Every structure is written in C-alpha cells, then in structure tokens.
Amino acid sequence: MLTRTTFVISDRTGLTAEALCHSLLSQFPNVQFDIENLPFIDTVEKAQDVVKTLNGLAEKNADKPLVFATLVNDEIRKIISDGNVIFFDLFDTFIEPLEKELDLESSHSVGKSHGVLDFAQYSSRMSAVNFAMTTDDGMETDHYARADVVVIGASRSGKTPTCLYLSLQFGIFAANYPLTAPDLESTDLPEPLAPYRDKLFGLTIDPYRLQQIRQERYSGDSYASPETCQFEVAQAEALYRNNNVPYVNTTKKSVEEIGAYILHKASLRRKI
Amino acid sequence: MLTRTTFVISDRTGLTAEALCHSLLSQFPNVQFDIENLPFIDTVEKAQDVVKTLNGLAEKNADKPLVFATLVNDEIRKIISDGNVIFFDLFDTFIEPLEKELDLESSHSVGKSHGVLDFAQYSSRMSAVNFAMTTDDGMETDHYARADVVVIGASRSGKTPTCLYLSLQFGIFAANYPLTAPDLESTDLPEPLAPYRDKLFGLTIDPYRLQQIRQERYSGDSYASPETCQFEVAQAEALYRNNNVPYVNTTKKSVEEIGAYILHKASLRRKI
Numbered sequence: 001m002l003t004r005t006t007f008v009i010s011d012r013t014g015l016t017a018e019a020l021c022h023s024l025l026s027q028f029p030n031v032q033f034d035i036e037n038l039p040f041i042d043t044v045e046k047a048q049d050v051v052k053t054l055n056g057l058a059e060k061n062a063d064k065p066l067v068f069a070t071l072v073n074d075e076i077r078k079i080i081s082d083g084n085v086i087f088f089d090l091f092d093t094f095i096e097p098l099e100k101e102l103d104l105e106s107s108h109s110v111g112k113s114h115g116v117l118d119f120a121q122y123s124s125r126m127s128a129v130n131f132a133m134t135t136d137d138g139m140e141t142d143h144y145a146r147a148d149v150v151v152i153g154a155s156r157s158g159k160t161p162t163c164l165y166l167s168l169q170f171g172i173f174a175a176n177y178p179l180t181a182p183d184l185e186s187t188d189l190p191e192p193l194a195p196y197r198d199k200l201f202g203l204t205i206d207p208y209r210l211q212q213i214r215q216e217r218y219s220g221d222s223y224a225s226p227e228t229c230q231f232e233v234a235q236a237e238a239l240y241r242n243n244n245v246p247y248v249n250t251t252k253k254s255v256e257e258i259g260a261y262i263l264h265k266a267s268l269r270r271k272i
Numbered sequence: 273m274l275t276r277t278t279f280v281i282s283d284r285t286g287l288t289a290e291a292l293c294h295s296l297l298s299q300f301p302n303v304q305f306d307i308e309n310l311p312f313i314d315t316v317e318k319a320q321d322v323v324k325t326l327n328g329l330a331e332k333n334a335d336k337p338l339v340f341a342t343l344v345n346d347e348i349r350k351i352i353s354d355g356n357v358i359f360f361d362l363f364d365t366f367i368e369p370l371e372k373e374l375d376l377e378s379s380h381s382v383g384k385s386h387g388v389l390d391f392a393q394y395s396s397r398m399s400a401v402n403f404a405m406t407t408d409d410g411m412e413t414d415h416y417a418r419a420d421v422v423v424i425g426a427s428r429s430g431k432t433p434t435c436l437y438l439s440l441q442f443g444i445f446a447a448n449y450p451l452t453a454p455d456l457e458s459t460d461l462p463e464p465l466a467p468y469r470d471k472l473f474g475l476t477i478d479p480y481r482l483q484q485i486r487q488e489r490y491s492g493d494s495y496a497s498p499e500t501c502q503f504e505v506a507q508a509e510a511l512y513r514n515n516n517v518p519y520v521n522t523t524k525k526s527v528e529e530i531g532a533y534i535l536h537k538a539s540l541r542r543k544i
Contacts, residue, residue: 013532016295019288023342024366027378039536069479070295086373088366094296101358106299123488129433130473161401164436168527216395255440264311
C-alpha cells in the first residue's frame with residue numbers, strides 16, 4: 001500500500017485542522033497516511049524547527065510530506081509553506097474571498113475558535129457536565145424535570161459517553177437511564193420515565209456488538225450471552241416503538257455522530 | 273454592527289465544518305454572523321429544500337447568505353452551490369489538488385471522519401470514559417497505576433470536564449484529584465499522589481474567576497471568598513513548583529484547549 005507522511009500544523013490546538021484532514025484523506029482509502037499533529041506552532045522559532053524536520057523528510061522519502069495547516073500569522077505560515085512540502089492551507093484559502101465578500105480586512109488574530117468562552121458559556125458547560133455526572137446511569141431521576149433529554153437504552157449501549165458528549169460539546173442537560181432486565185419484561189415505560197416521555201431518546205445497538213462489548217468485562221456471565229443481548233435489544237426497540245420514543249442505532253456511529261444526531265432529531269437548543 | 277446570515281451545510285454532523293467556519297469568521301470581529309448548522313443534508317430532496325430557504329433569504333435580505341459546506345456528493349453540492357449564495361467549499365476545494373498530488377481519484381464516500389470506529393477504538397474510548405468517571409474528584413486513588421495522567425487542582429478549577437474531554441476525545445485514562453484546604457496547608461504532595469509524581473498535571477486559574485465560579489453556587493460561603501480563592505490558588509501553584517508538576521492556567525482556555533495542551537505538554541499518546 002502507498003504510504004504518505006502527513007502533518008497537521010496549527011498555531012492553536014489543531015483540532016479543527018486535524019478533523020478536516022482526516023475527513024479529506026478518508027477519501028483516499030488506498031493510501032496509508034502517517035499523520036502527525038503539531039499543535040501550538042505559534043512562534044517563528046518553532047516554525048523554523050518544524051520546517052527543518054519537514055525538509056529532512058522530503059529528502060529522505062521519495063515524496064514531499066503533505067501539510068495541512070491552519071496558521072493565522074502570515075510570517076509563520078510562509079516559513080512552513082516555503083518548505084519542501086505539499087501545502088494545503090485550510091485557513092487562508094478562505095480568508096481572502098471572505099475579505100472580498102465582506103469588504104473588510106481580517107483581524108489576523110490567533111485562536112478564537114476554541115478560545116475564550118465568556119463566563120455565561122463556561123458556566124453553562126460546567127452545569128451541563130455536572131448534571132450529566134449526577135444523573136448518570138439512572139441516578140437522581142428526580143432531577144429529570146431539569147433535563148433537556150433523557151437518554152435510555154440497554155446496559156452498554158453507549159448512554160454515558162453520549163450524555164457526557166452532549167454536555168461538553170453543546171451544554172445540553174442530558175441524563176441517562178439504563179433499561180435493566182426487569183424494565184425490559186414489558187414494553188411500558190419504567191415508572192421514573194413515564195412523566196418525561198417527551199424528553200426520552202432511545203439508543204439501540206446490534207445485539208452481536210452488544211455481546212462483544214459485554215463480554216469484554218463479563219464473559220461467561222448470562223448478561224453477556226447472545227440470548228440476553230438479543231432479547232434486551234428487541235425489547236428495548238419494542239418499548240421505543242410502543243411509546244413513540246425516537247431512537248438511534250449506535251453500532252456504526254461515533255459519539256460525535258450520535259450526539260449530533262440526537263441534537264438534530266430532538267430539536268435541542270445548544271447552549272454553547 | 274453589520275450582520276450576515278450564515279449556514280454550515282454538511283452531509284454528516286457538520287462539526288468539522290462548523291469549527292472551521294467559526295474559526296474563519298472570528299477573524300471578522302466587526303460583523304455579527306447569525307450561524308445556523310444544517311447537518312445530515314444527504315439527499316437531493318433535502319438539498320432542494322435547503323436551497324429554497326437560502327434563495328428566500330437572499331431575496332429578503334440585502335446580502336446573499338454565506339454558506340460553508342462539506343458535501344461529498346457532487347449532485348447535492350451542485351444544488352446548494354447553484355443557489356443564490358456565497359459558497360465556501362471546505363471539502364472539495366482540497367480534493368482536486370489532493371487527487372492530483374496523489375495521482376488517485378477520491379472515493380466520494382460520505383462521512384468517514386466521525387464515522388465508524390473499529391471495535392478496539394470503541395473499546396479504548398469506553399474504557400477511558402469509565403476510568404474518568406470512576407476516578408473523578410479523588411475517588412479510587414488506588415486506580416492511579418492505570419492512569420495516563422492525574423489532573424490536580426483546587427476545587428472548581430476545571431478538572432472534571434478536562435478529564436472527561438481527554439477520555440472522550442483521545443482515549444486517555446485521566447483521573448482527577450482535588451487539592452482541598454488541608455492539602456493546601458503545605459506544598460508537599462498529598463499522600464495518594466506522591467507515588468505518581470510523573471503522572472501529575474496541575475490546573476491553575478485566576479483567583480477572581482475562581483471566586484466567580486464558586487459564588488454561583490456557594491455565595492456567602494467562606495469557600496467562595498476572595499481570601500480563600502487567592503490563598504488556594506497561590507498554594508496550589510507553590511505546590512506545583514515545589515514538586516516540578518507541569519501546570520496550565522485554565523482561565524482563558526476552553527476545555528478543548530486545555531485538553532490539547534495537556535496532551536502536548538505531557539507527551540501523552542492518544543489512543544483514538
């Protein structure tokens with residue numbers, strides 16, 4: 001398989017550049033990209049060090065390294081782009097057309113995107129994280145009146161990371177409630193959930209994947225058996241349908257996707 | 273202030289496009305952008321609906337809406353870009369030069385970036401999230417042998433969200449331990465931390481901001497007084513210096529920045 005050395009270079013965290021780089025390169029499944037993230041390249045000296053490394057690699061390998069950059073400072077950007085590299089400028093490519101369209105000059109200031117949040121936003125996020133921690137795994141169901149969403153599902157279907165992600169990323173108050181074996185004997189809503197029908201969002205999962213997850217820690221236990229997993233998933237889905245609870249299959253989705261999907265489908269208002 | 277209607281349009285979550293859009297627009301602080309995220313635009317029908325809305329807005333407002341898009345499908349992309357909009361193509365702009373450089377055609381498949389994780393990655397992430405939950409706020413210090421990092425700091429300096437973020441985003445095993453009043457009477461490491469000096473990472477914060485945070489829930493309490501906040505921050509920093517614990521000031525940083533900074537400074541190896 002073809003391999004290609006790739007760098008993501010940013011003056012801040014590089015998270016955005018990295019995500020876009022992965023997204024772009026995933027369109028070339030027949031190439032093995034060795035991707036290194038170089039964040040916080042925010043001085044001329046650091047940029048000069050980086051370019052030395054890049055030029056060394058270009059000399060050693062048959063191909064020039066690919067570089068995906070979000071660098072606001074013109075001088076730093078020029079040092080890197082003048083290196084012996086294939087340079088993809090994820091930021092500046094769009095700044096000039098934006099300046100033209102808005103008829104304004106850009107401020108050339110570093111790092112607003114993941115930068116300072118105002119106190120209200122900070123506080124929203126912290127409150128949401130605290131809420132998710134407090135109401136994890138069916139705890140404190142009497143707090144559900146304050147929830148934006150109550151995520152329900154069989155044990156190990158992905159509820160906790162989903163709720164933590166919703167709280168961290170969007171400031172959503174997300175509680176989660178496990179549908180346990182006794183809950184799944186009927187397709188009625190468990191008692192603590194009944195008053196909050198409109199806030200419920202179900203998770204489902206491929207029974208084989210669920211079994212694989214449960215077996216990691218409880219192999220041999222009936223909890224991790226194929227029969228239990230199949231039964232619990234089928235019953236959970238029946239319960240969702242019976243109560244008009246929207247739900248999403250988490251099997252092939254990342255936490256980011258599940259979170260974005262719930263936000264979208266449940267028309268939740270993000271707070272950050 | 274100038275205002276400008278802006279849309280982020282994607283066939284998947286739109287998270288990457290949204291982050292880059294915010295980053296770009298932050299360079300124009302004198303414009304008020306009203307940004308709406310339209311994720312999961314993955315059919316011709318949805319695209320046609322969107323373009324109707326966009327064209328309606330272009331007619332109503334003096335300016336055409338700005339559109340930032342990551343749309344893999346050519347037909348869907350064309351429907352949107354043919355609308356009465358200013359179109360910034362965050363994805364396709366780079367695909368053609370990449371195809372040329374790699375001498376390969378792109379696969380034009382949707383949504384790999386936040387897409388399916390393999391089971392090992394899924395499992396790493398879940399284990400890390402479980403670890404962060406189990407070891408939150410000084411619980412289960414006997415698990416520190418398995419930690420990649422132990423985040424320490426005064427109460428309300430941002431430890432919990434930092435650890436949750438490190439676990440969700442990078443699969444890092446991150447525990448956190450609160451430096452309480454008795455811990456801060458000396459600048460020696462608290463007993464449970466002493467064996468794990470090399471794993472420690474400190475958080476510090478502007479005392480005024482800390483006071484503001486604490487007062488939200490405990491106003492009137494001495495815990496939220498200016499004196500307590502100043503004393504605890506000063507003592508925590510002295511403790512870090514005395515024990516060569518690296519630390520970061522969280523006051524003006526988002527959770528993403530704090531997480532990326534710790535990953536970088538502590539040379540942690542990400543697992544996802």
